[in-house]
Each structure stands twice: as structure tokens, then as C-alpha cells.
Amino acid sequence: MSGAAARPDRSRLRAFLDAAARAAGFDVLRVTRPDAAPQAAARLAEFVRQGRHGTMDWIPETMERRASPSRLWSEVRSVVMLGMNYGPEHDPLAVLQHRSRAAISVYAQNRDYHDVMKGRLKIAAGQFAARTGADVKVFVDTAPVMEKPLAAAAGLGWQGKHTNLVSRDFGSWLFLGSIFTTAELDPDEPEQDHCGSCRACLDICPTDAFPAPYQLDARRCISYLTIEHKGPIPRAFREKIGNRIYGCDDCLAACPWNKFARTASEAKLAARDDRRAPPLADLLDLDDAGFRATFSGSPIKRIGRDRFIRNVLIAAGNSGDASLGRRCADLVCDPSPLVRGAAIWAAARLVHPNELRRLHAAHGADRETADEWRAALGIIEQHEDVTA
Template sequence: MTNAPLEPKEVIRDQALALGFDAVGFAPAALGAHAKEHLRSYLDQGFHGDMGWMAETQARRANPQVLWPDARSVIVVGLNYGPSHNPLELLARPERGNISVYARNKDYHDILKKRVKALARWLHQEHQAGVKVFVDTAPVMEKPLAARAGIGWQGKHSNLVSREAGSWFFLGEVFTSLDLTPDSAEIDHCGSCRRCLDVCPTEAFPAPYRIDARRCISYLTIEHKGHIEREFRKPMGNRIYGCDDCLAVCPWNKFAEPTGEEAFLPRVELTAPRLRDLAMLDDPGFRQVFSGSPIKRVGRDRFVRNVLIAIGNSGSAEDHLDVVKILLDDASPLVRAMAVWALRQLAPDGDAATLCEQHRARESDPEVLAEWNSES
């Protein structure tokens, strides 16, 4: 007696796991009415902030078959990047920069996309299927699709949560022309817990399952291209790229395992970097330090803007004041403005006033002048 051949879906699942993915699920190439309405409401309320591309791609984002009419199924894959420590511990070391766990080594887009493409090539060769590959940067509502595929559910912080991997995993998708039986959608297991909502330092959650990106530290330090509003600077603490607070406090992380992917293990120099070293990076130095890192895409000026806010929050004039004074003359208005703010946090009033008179006369940028003219 011979064993019955595996269903195509199970063969695909086995292949995805063999390629190193930690989770695999199957969803129809369609989104439910709730996800579409959630997106519409999110955009109507302006919660996307500077991310105009979200509104521009709304039609494709809300319907996978508008993005690719031949799509019938979506294979959703997940890759664990769980840390081996509590990332919130570094918040108690204000002289060090806190970089989000996902960005402490290689750019996950490159790692994940290479593996997703390998799965898509195999699928095309073995099943003559049409395929399209997506990883994060495309107009795909990957978290609702992952929930429909049974990978996890969208928690009250709007991120995906898995009973097996907690909050720490990356997602990728293979759209295919194959009609594959969907997996059962995952149900919401958040219950009455609201730890992720209560821990947010900038109160970015107007309601459970709703996030206002304009108040989110991840958005402010990564996506926002302009000057960061005064009300958010103190709450940012030493977070210089991203924020893990709402992810880290999720109780489901007790089931998560630290990643075994070498590319996701933190580089020593990015685990707890000294703020003064980062603040002194010029553009070539920034590019060298963050080569192959997702941090590179924000550019030196925005990154040093973030670092100066952390310096202003450090409470350590002895370690940082000399660097801040140098950056008062930086070529970038973003940097100069935050150097002024950091100076006012660290310097005695007399020192700040003297520097104010020296710099105000030759400053032309209105945002920088506003910082000099402010009281704090």
C-alpha cells in the first residue's frame, strides 16, 4: 500500500519550512470588509501622517486583485527575529542609544526577499504557477492577510501577534494564480489585556486596535522627514531609531524563542551605542557604519536629529555638551534645530544665552530660529 500524495498546499508548506521560514499560512487573495473599512478610516483621520504613499495606493492596498488581477491565493510566510533579552532594559541607560531590535544588524528586507523569491521560483517551476513576491515595501495589507492565513492576529497595538512567536517576526507574501485551500483565520487572543496601549510613551493609541502614526516614536524617528514636535521629544527618551515598547510588553512573548538567524543577531556596536559617537558621524561615516542596515535609508541628518533628542534627554552635559556645540553649526537645519534643543536641556541658562546671541544673528532657517527663541 502506497501513501497518498500530499496536497499541493502541504508540499508548498514543507518547501517553505525547508527554506527556513518559521511560519507558513494560506489565505485567499482578498480582504474582508472590516480590513478595508479600517484602512479607509485610518486614512480619513490622517493617522498616516507624512506617509502619503498609503493614500496614493489605497485601491491596490485594499484589494490584492487590484494589485495583481491573476492572484487567487496568498502564501504568507513569517521569519522570527526574537531578541534574547528584554529590549526595554536599555531605556534605563540614557547615555546610550536604543535602536529597535529589528534594525541592529542586516536589513531584513534583503534577507526575507531572497528567501521569498526562492519559494516563488520553486512554486513556478514545480506547479507552473503565476507568482508575485512582496516584502513590506509594496502596497499589501500584510497583517490582515497574515491573520486570514492563520499566522497570528492583529493585537491592540495593531501589530501581528502569534501564539508561538509572540510579536517578533517579519512577514513576506507570495501571491499566486493557484487556487489553494485557505487555512483557518486566527482569532483574537488579546482578551482584556491592554499592556501595549498603556506602555506607549507618546499615547499613540487613540483606541484599541488603532494607532495614530503621527504620535508613534517609530514613525517619528524613521518616517517623519521634518522637525519632531516638542511634545514628543522628552517621551522619546534614548530611542533613536524605532520603538519596541508595545511589542516587548506583550504577554504572548513568553512563548517566543530567540532568533537563530545570524543576520538578525545584534551587531555589538549597535546593541548599546554611545550617543556622542553617533552624533559625530558625518555623511560618509554614517553610510559606512550603517552599510547594509535599514537605518541607512533615513539618512545621516534625520538620524543625528534623533540622536540629539536622546542627548538632550541624557542629563549628561559633561559627556555631550562639546558635541552639541559643534553641531550648532551643522549644515543641516534638522540637526541645528535639535542641537539648540539639546543645548537648552543640558547647558546652564547663561551658557545657552551667550551661544544664542552668537548664532541667532547668522541663522536663516525659521525652524532653527524658533528653537533659539523658545524658552525651553
């Protein structure tokens, strides 16, 4: 985008930008320099060197462009970081006590925030470009931008021990977006780290995904396992996932700074009741068309029906709800091997051992799920030996 108006002085420029951002629906805005987070590139490189990115191949593939905003766009002179509050009105961890219902991360309980934010970024950036004549580019987190380090450098908050941004005004509940511009804007001061000795976000993690404070091993993170990971969920993590079928809010919700957070004021960012904690039974019945219709406009739609049903089956297997056993057993012959494998694991935990053996007799010749069958039958044999 570009504009042709004369450039006002920097203070008026900033005041105009702040007003445009508020009018577009953003809750906070700060400015930083493109080179304000020099340590971010080295930290990312070490993250990749240790393999902690898992199967997210797009991270090493875009490392060069992620290293600095100037690598992404050489003409950028200022980086405007914007935040949109999505604070929940309910306790996002309460659903974990209702094991026959699905726990969906707060950010995914309504319309895809990428769509919401990008449209609004374009509005604010377009007005700024028209007013100043500066060129602008807008980014949400699908682009190779190190948003959290830049947001911390700009003063929106600080990166907490869970590696997410923490704000004194909004806790851990901020969506981030950025406007890169050729305009010279005065930068804001970075925020100090206010975590102190607190370990709440680290200690609550079900899978010990934090090797140390301020470090994340994505391969152990439930959000990674249920969203980014395309293969079978490793058996070591299945029970720990509980009923979380898309993402995990534990480390965010545990942050004490959330006591200052506000409930999101906009209906577009508020949780829809039917996506807050839907029954697992309803989700297990979804075919591809039903999945697409149910999650139209939701970020959940991006992982596809098979990965989604894989997640729901893991939750069903953890539910202890025998009434779900029949649905899990039916999915043992699903067209997707990913779904079949998860269905075997879930059925082994919910149906009678004799029923599992019957299912194996009918479907056990499937080479793609042979390991799942061996593990499932081994578990029931061990259980019968113990109880004999």
C-alpha cells in the first residue's frame, strides 16, 4: 500500500496511528525498530538445532527471513506491533474436569483470528499510508515474523517463562499483528520482565514441555501435538492430553497476571457456546463434510478432518465413558490410517477385551495399524494377568 499525502511531524503521526488502530478494533499499539530484537535469531537457531521444532519444517525453511524484519522487507524503518484482547469470560480449564466433553483452546472457539486481524490491520495501515505517503505491509502470525520478541521490544509486554507474551493489562490473552512501514516513528520503551520467581506456567504443563524457563520443546507441547503434528500422537503423551482436542491453554491460564485481564468485548472474539466444550460423542460422528460445515471459518478447519478425529479419539480414550466405546470401535475401519490407529487405542480403553479381540480378528490384518494392534492387545493381556 502507499499514499501521497504530506508527512506530518512524528507526534501527530503517532497520534493518528493510535486513533486508527483503536477505531479498527485493536486494544494496544506500540512501536519498535526493525533491529530491536537481535537475540531472537540466535534463540530460534538454537531451538531448531536441538530439533525442538518437531515436524514444523517451515520454521528452519524461513529462518533467514525470520531473523530480522529487514530480511523480510529491506525498506522497513519502523515496526508497529498491535494487540487484540481475547480474554475469556469463563475459566478455560474448567472443561478438563468434564472428560466426555472436548476442551478447545480459547483462541479457536470462534472465528479464525487471522481473518479478523488481517482485515483490521489493512484498514489501519491503509489509513496511515494515505495520511503519510509511507509504504506499509501487514502481517499476522502465518508470516515469518518474530512477533513475540518484537512485541516485547515494543513494550506490549514481555515473553514469560512459557515463551508467550504477557501483558500487565491483558495477561496472556493477546493476539498479535504487525504493520511494517517505511515511516520513521519514535520507538516505545521495551517492557521489563515481571515473572520473578513464579513458575505457575511451567509447573502446570501436563507434558513437561518446558526444558527450562523461557524455553519450549514443541515436540512435547499439546498445542503442537494436536495442531501441527501430522502423524500418530506418541503413546507417551496420549493420557496426558486428557480431553484437549485442539490446543492447550494450561500455561496461559495459569499466569497470575491474568487477574488484570479483561474479557474480550467483541462478539467476534467471544467463545461460541457450541465450540466451548462440545460433547465428544457429537464430534466422533463427523465425516469430512460434517467437519467442514461445523468448523467453517474456524482455525480448527485447517488441520483437516482426519487429524481432528485423531484428537477426539484420544480424548474419548481418556474419558472413561464406556458409552463412547461403540463409536470408537466403528472408527477402527475408517479410511484414514491415522484415524484407525487412534481408534484402536481408544477402543482398547473403553470396550470389553473380548470385543477388542473380535475387532482385531476382523480388522487386524491392516499393516498400517499393526503396531497399534500389538500395543492394544498387549495392554489388555497385561491387565488380565494382573487381575487373574
